[in-house]
Amino acid sequence: MYLKMEILKPTRTVAMIAAISQDYAIGKDGNQPVYIKEDLRHFKALTEGRTVVMGRRTQQALPKGYLPKRRNIMLSHCDVVPNEYVEIAHSVEEVMEMTRGDQEVVVIGGGMIYGLFWDLADVLYITHIDVVIGDADTYFPMIGDEWELVDESDRRIDEATGLAYRYCEYRRKCLNNKG
Numbered sequence: 001m002y003l004k005m006e007i008l009k010p011t012r013t014v015a016m017i018a019a020i021s022q023d024y025a026i027g028k029d030g031n032q033p034v035y036i037k038e039d040l041r042h043f044k045a046l047t048e049g050r051t052v053v054m055g056r057r058t059q060q061a062l063p064k065g066y067l068p069k070r071r072n073i074m075l076s077h078c079d080v081v082p083n084e085y086v087e088i089a090h091s092v093e094e095v096m097e098m099t100r101g102d103q104e105v106v107v108i109g110g111g112m113i114y115g116l117f118w119d120l121a122d123v124l125y126i127t128h129i130d131v132v133i134g135d136a137d138t139y140f141p142m143i144g145d146e147w148e149l150v151d152e153s154d155r156r157i158d159e160a161t162g163l164a165y166r167y168c169e170y171r172r173k174c175l176n177n178k179g
Contacts, residue, residue, distance in 0.1 A: 013104040014120045017046055019127040019165075020140045027110055027138030030057055036158045036165055039127045046125050051105045053095055055113040059086060067108075073098060075113055092116050111138040124170040131163050148173050 018026050019039050027033065051071040059065065059074045059082055066072045066085035073087045073095055081088055089095040099105045106125075107117045118141050126143070151169040158165060 012099065012102055013122045014107065014117060015046075015104055015123040015125060016107045016114055016117065016121050017043060017125040018109060018114070018140050019043075019129055021129050021131050021133045021136070023132050023134075023136070024139045024142065025133035025136030026140045028133060028136045031061055033133045033136055034129055034131060034161065034163065036127070036129065036163065037160060038156070038158065039165065042127065042167060047106050047108065051099050051102050053089075053099075053105060053107045053113065053117070055110045058109045058113070071102075075116070092120070096120075111140065114141055122172050124168075126168045126170065127165055128168055129163055129165045143170060146173055147171070 019032065019034070019036070020026055021033065025033055047067065048069045051073060052067055053073045053075060056074060056076040056078060059072070059076075065083045068085075071087070072085055073089055074082065075089050075092070075095055077090060079088065087098065089098055095105070107113060107121070124143065124147060126140075147170040149168055150171045151167075153167040155164050155166050157163070
């Protein structure tokens with residue numbers, strides 16, 4: 001007798017993307033504390049064609065109020081749809097149900113949203129910027145031993161700001177030693 005195995009939940013990757021300072025700062029007064037033009041292109045390349053998940057303040061900080069060529073989901077207690085391009089979810093579980101058929105879901109912030117999805121994340125796309133933001137008010141979670149650095153770019157210098165930065169990709173380590 002053969003047992004029929006059914007997949008109850010489709011396999012999907014939950015990724016997080018952020019540009020973080022040396023002290024893990026990602027925000028100040030509702031905005032990114034540092035902008036690097038090349039990093040914005042990198043962000044676009046990694047998120048276009050995918051579903052992005054964000055909080056209300058991140059959505060409000062977007063120049064158009066949404067990211068074109070992406071499915072935009074805002075996780076919020078608010079019921080007001082900010083524009084026709086943004087869907088609203090009220091819980092992590094609702095986001096996961098809405099994205100059931102997606103191959104990759106990319107969490108783009110802010111700090112509270114990163115915290116809510118932290119235990120579900122498989123991949124981190126991090127731009128490490130060599131600067132300390134002393135008066136930041138929003139931080140990315142600490143990248144600890146549960147993450148493995150799997151790819152790292154060469155160090156680059158942003159011409160406009162003079163800041164050094166590098167792109168890193170982390171994968172969550174397998175906790176059960178089965179691969």
